Amino acid sequence: MFQYYLDLAWRSLRRNKVLTALMVLAIALGIGASITTLTVLHVLSGDPLPGRSAEIYYPQIDPQDLRGMSPSKEPPSQLTLIDGMNLLRAARADRQALMKGGEVPIQPEQSTLDPFYVNARYTTADFFPMFGTPFLFGHAWNSADDEAKARQVVISSDLNQKLFGGANSVGRTLRISGTAFQIVGVLDHWQPNPHFYDLNTGSYAYSEQVFLPLQTMIDLHLSQDGSNDCWGNGGGGTDTVLPADTCVWLQFWVQLKTPAEAAAYKQFLVHYSEEQRTLGRFQRPPNVRLRNLMQWLDYNGVVPDDVRLQTWLAFGFLVVCLVNTVGLMLAKFMRRAAELGVRRALGASRRALLVQLLIEAGVVGLVGGFGGALLALGGLWLVRQRSSDYAVLAHLDPSMLLMTFLLALGATLLAGLLPAWRACQIAPALQLKSN
């Protein structure tokens, strides 16, 4: 029966090509626009550390003076160097890492390559195991290297490719900003999106080429990038001067495996704030936050407002296309009153007619979905031509492709329901008579 209905649907759709084309076009446009924006939203609001993100937390404390204090205010979104080192050395979490971004000049040994700048991450040993970074060769440095201000570096696979042709470069020397570093590890491709651990660098499609110990950066006065907020008489640093103690400029992440540990850690942050207040360093009452990774992204609103707005717009457009399709389908089905009357008179139940018409709607939906997928591919190609930092990420994955067809089919069936139901209500006798 299904095949027969499919055949009927096909004939019927071919009978009035203009109306069919209009319906398919409307569905395809609506679906194409919706899937394009949904894909962008899907990519941008993804989990950068799947399976691990629930255990990763971002502690915030409030070391500012009393100026401008109000009870509802959020604590600063970064740490001072003193607090960062204190929390790091307290080691109350399973793992913890303190970090800052920067750019450093690389001086290749080969004379064929000019010196060039790369993005750098200055951090501490736990960074690698905590975020589960994949290693191609070698391994991370350890906390003893951190304290020893070791001249050790972990490089990305891209940089390894560029400098060493992809060979195992562990143990070799890399000159960074005039200092010789020993390569201890080479990462496999690793680029979490969004770049959650430091959102000041731009949230998407950013990655570092070299990772080296934070203490080494401080020792060598390597240049830092990112945000730097000061209060009181604090001054942001320059290449030769570190930011003042009244400046927050470091990111700090911890791994806490259970909710109980997280609660205990939050308590520890309160204790720490109180202790610092007793010592006279902090002036405000404890004001701490402990968000997990996804909450932190949400709090920072990493998904651009424009992208959300575009998604709303696309769905508005889809609704108009669907209303349009309902109207056209109504026209199409009502025109077939005579044919349906004959089928009714020959004994087909209303249910059977409804199924027949819905199958016809479904065919329109599938063809429209196919067109929509093509349009979405084109739309995403257009998105990728833009210069926004997230543009390069806009690709259709299999789950979104499946979603395209499901959305198209579901939407058209929904749109076909009312016209089909109306068309089934005809009295067969009346239709036969009038002819």
Next chain:
Amino acid sequence: MDILPILSTLRRHKLTAGLLIMEIALTCAIVCNAVFLIGQRLHRMDMPSGVVEHQLLQIQVADVVKPVNPYARVQEDMALLRQVPGVQSVAFSNQVPFGGSSSNAGVLLDPNQPQRTLNGTTYFGENLVSTMGVRLVAGRDLRPDDFVDVDVALKGLQTGDSKSLPHVTLITRTMAERLWPGQNPLGHMLYLTPIVGLRVVGVMDSLVRPNAYDASTAQYTMVIPLRMSADKGMSYVIRTRAQDRAPVLAAAVAALKKADPQRIITTQRTFDDVRDHFFRDDRAMAGILVGVVSALLVVTALGIVGLASFWVAQRRRTIGVRRALGATRGNILHYFQTENFLLATIGIVLGMVLAYGINLFLMQHYELPRLPAIYFPVGAVALWLIGQVAVLGPALRAAAVPPVVATRSV
């Protein structure tokens, strides 16, 4: 033209008429809001910078090995750049208008006040005002003896020694009006921290922030006499004639490279490029909105064509009868046109209400202003026109139905 017969016909086709009205209403609501958003973006992209953008170039240089004396390096580079043919003036700045990354400071009117009065951006560097073509409306420009080396100032800040800090500043007209409404700002003091007190010595007509995301604070700008050292975040700003920009930029980059082949030119661009880059997302958004609005109007027009054709086909007999009873082609044509006009009007009225609702939602979630009333009549006229254009074809076909149809049984 009688409206009553049309209404009674429509009453018998409630569902189809209702769908058409709904489609027009939705389209009207979305188009009104989308066109409003486009206007907002275009307006934003027109934000004035206060500098002679078409005559300016930006170059950023990064040293692989730090120069021994980074202050002397800047002076050498500036002298070098001034000798490049076509260069009219050179400045060295920590940031540029619409450059993105920005240095900001909280501003106090009294060193002991608990809350900042406002947050302003701070430009540092020599020759800024004259090179960028910023217009002074009162007071004077910064003088060489106002300037303090940035390292000295930072040390002074940390040790609390206010002698080694800068003492004067330039501010924009907008900021002056915000700080001291209706007063002459010259000679007034403002404070960045309790010990950094700056006397206003000049008022600039306009100088925009590097990260002007919010139009209301885009002009809260200070120029402070700090001398910067060579650093990769800093910019050389070069002024030249608009038509000489490309060759001057190439020559300036070549001169810098020649002086020290080891260093890296990280940025070299005209200020037109700076603006283009800063507003790229707005331009993309405006483009997308234009695309969606056009697609929406096309889909709606096609929907009207489809439904009107269906109606005409359905009513061929009726039309034939009317023609046989003496109705002219014009009568039939007008009938369908009036019918469409009626449906469009109902749709537009509903659409306006919906447009207002969507705007309220957007105002809450995306900090947009209220939809100005002018968009309503414009949206109405657009949809009326589209409806009339779309219905013309089917209506002409209806008018072409010959009276003889009435005598045939279909």
